[in-house]
Amino acid sequence: MDDWLQSIQNKDKRHIARLISRIENGDPQKIKILEELYPFTGNAYLIGLTGPPGAGKSSLLDGLIRHLRDERLTVGVIAVDPTSPFTGGAILGDRVRMTKHALDEGVFIRSMGSRGSLGGLSRATKEAVRVLDAAGFDVILIETVGVGQAELDIMHIADTVALVLNPGAGDVVQVFKAGIMEIADLFVINKSDRPGARRLAAEIEELLDLAKHGHAWRPPILHTIGTKSEGIEDLWREMTRHRDYLQACGEWSGRRERNLEQEVREVMEDLVRRRLEEELNLPEFKQELERVAQRKKDPYQVAREWLERVLGRTGGEC
Structure with a gap:
């Protein structure tokens, strides 16, 4: 990790290019590096x-x-x-x-x-x-x-x-x-x-x-x-x-704060979306959809229950 940080800060093009490639490919390890880099941004x-x-x-x-x-x-x-x-x-x-x-x-x-x-x-x-x-x-x-x-x-x-x-x-x-x-x-x-x-x-x-x-x-x-x-x-x-x-x-700091707020929202939405995709692939969810089709449950109730389930368990890597 220290080698990566030092190389990035030294404008090592090879390491910069490799990290951006890992970011594009969704490498889970990118988060640790980005977290370490954030104080220098x-x-x-x-x-x-x-x-x-x-x-x-x-x-x-x-x-x-x-x-x-x-x-x-x-x-x-x-x-x-x-x-x-x-x-x-x-x-x-x-x-x-x-x-x-x-x-x-x-x-x-x-x-x-x-x-x-x-x-x-x-x-x-x-x-x-x-x-x-x-x-x-x-x-x-x-x-x-x-x-x-x-x-x-x-x-x-x-x-x-x-x-x-x-x-x-x-x-x-x-x-x-x-x-x-x-x-x-x-x-x-x-x-x-x-x-x-x-x-x-x-x-x-x-x-x-x-x-x-x-x-x-x-x-x-x-x-x-x-x-x-x-x-x-x-x-x-x-x-x-x-x-x-x-x-x-004073708009410089205001604009940047709004941009960071937008980014935090996007990260949160991505976390929820990823967890939601995992949950919706479970057999239990398929059974819930069958109950909706049989009019034993309504779509709003199921959506509410599963969203609460997801929000209660959201976590992990971005």
Whole structure:
């Protein structure tokens, strides 16, 4: 255990990669390591990038990584790709697209499958972010797949959320109807050298004027060209300005506390679900279902009794 902890904290890429693989595979031993790592977390700046496919998030990430390294900051990247329905692995390959950073000891990049998570970010993804946090990376970038209601989960892990759009990708109103407006701290119009970039910015401004902001922060609109690394410096400046704003107004700790509360709820739900699956496979439960079919018991009574049975015995590994 001590060797694992020391290796992770020394940014040993091999050990980090192996631990993330164990997390993805549901290895029960991962919990002990994660518990030991937890006291060393909470120091990284967590940035989420989301947006529709084809918006250029990966090229934007590539430029952002290069800029952060120029600033002498270490960077961890978790790229959440669609999960293959056949292999269960990630379909895309952000590690392939960013191979130029592979030999940089100050950068760690990992693609992970969404594993069918409705929130777009599986629990394994969040635990992988925690590993990189404990490893001491200054900035952790989380790129999520797609956009829409399922992507709202990014707000439960990131300190700053950037929504990446590009001109000509469709009606921006649909994006806001999906609820993304409420979670975006920055709007990034990537591929801004294409026609329609100014019109897209104007549409976003109009919708921001109509939106009711519960705080003083108004999401800025940035123009970038990821393939040329244009606008990256301005993007990072606005990200750090948002971080400073959160820390100054006290929302930094509040947001993180809410994220941790959400994570505890998810762990509890997972514990109950696993125990419930074990109990529902017992012969006694089959007999209970027969009584329901015979109208000797009602579904609500059975559900209540078995849930109480599960809650009274919940425990063990996650």
